Amino acid sequence: MTTTATTARTGSALGQLTAMELRRYATHPLFIIGVLLTVATTVGRPDQPSSGFFNAIVPAAGLGILGLVAMAAQTRKAATLNRAAGVTPVPERVQTAALALTALLPFTVGLLWVAWAMWAQHHWPVPDNGFPFGPAGDGWTFAALLGEGAFSALGGPLLGIVVGRYLPQRGTAPIVAVLLVAVAIVFQGIFEPLRSVRVIMPFTYWGGPIGVEGDDMRMLLLSGSPGWWAAYLGCLCGLAVVAALWHDPSARTPALRLVGGALFVAAVVTCLLAMFTGVEHTLVNPLPSGA
């Protein structure tokens, strides 16, 4: 009976905290800027050679990068309020769970963007010399857009919770965001030696006007499997939640350890599958870019 009552109380506290954090996140200036940027990409006809594909950077930056800093600030503020309250009314793990559930808000916006991008792909089909081409069907397109546009919007805020918990010092979250962007740009698929390993990054491209000798805007389709990459990103998001919960010593249960271990193994396996399955090697669009 006592256990049932405690569980009910915790559940209700989680619901209330989530509602409160959702309200705070929805009104955060960085979230609003991110949503406006994302919505701006859906106004009018997208880039002709790739439909909405190249706009995936916008939800990734607007909801993911801005979300990382916004959520780190929100996590730090929640911890400060808890400290100021003295005896904390709810355990830290419940607060962390509420923040993690709040990250579903930018994820939902990211999913809506993916839905728009899929619709745009059919409404304004890319020309034969555009991108994607060849073996990239609807499933391939959906998986790539899901990873680039929606999982970035979820992963950024979840990483923000981890940063807010472990590195709450001034300036850390913006600097982590900047470093993440710098590394992601290096691994975006432009540099040939890094193409196969680029899928370890939470954001990468699956092709575009990378060019070949004599045609520097020729469309290429890069190797790997976007489906497994999206699964890998899902594992990374799960690992971020586990890492954020781990900060609370009372949450370090064998079950959490098991979940963390399983997610780590799944992340390694899916990352390797993303690297070595799917399109075997870089494909060049047979039609020149100006055709």
Next chain:
Amino acid sequence: MTRYLVQAVPWRLTIAATGIIVGLMTLVARWPAVMWPLQGTALGLIAGITAWASDEPAAQVVDTLPRPLWWRIAARAAVVPLVLGTWIACLLVARSRLPDHFWFFVLQAAGMAGLALAVTTWRRGRGVAEPGRAFAAIVVPTATALALARPFTQQLPVFPVWPSEDWHTSRTVWAAVTTGSCVILAAALIRSLRKA
């Protein structure tokens, strides 16, 4: 003033962020066409460094001391020549690999630093102890997102790179930001002088 400057400015953060600017601009210089979003990101960091240096964590004590706000602002603003000097050095070293708009890039950096200084000085004058932390948390990721997403490049090119982009409009925008920042900063300092 030197003693205050040494103790008041978060030097570890300042030096780390300045080092990151050098790293970002090195990547931009090496592959300008691909890495250009990092130029806007570095500009965001310039504003961030200036803003972080404006924070006064012990404001409740410091604000009661005889030293006026303008004196403390002037001391903390020493990071501005440091970060602008680093930026200009990066531009000069990589000049041959960047678009031929040296003074425009200097204007962008001056605009970012000026904006950060103006906003944080204004808010410090209103009694906010740490305005830099909040401002940097907005300006650094927003500059990064704008540099990556490049929205409205035809109408409002914030971080132009290609010759076909409207550099003239962008120059006007950045000149307006810099001038507006100087006006706000002057107003905040005059207010502080009157209070003193």
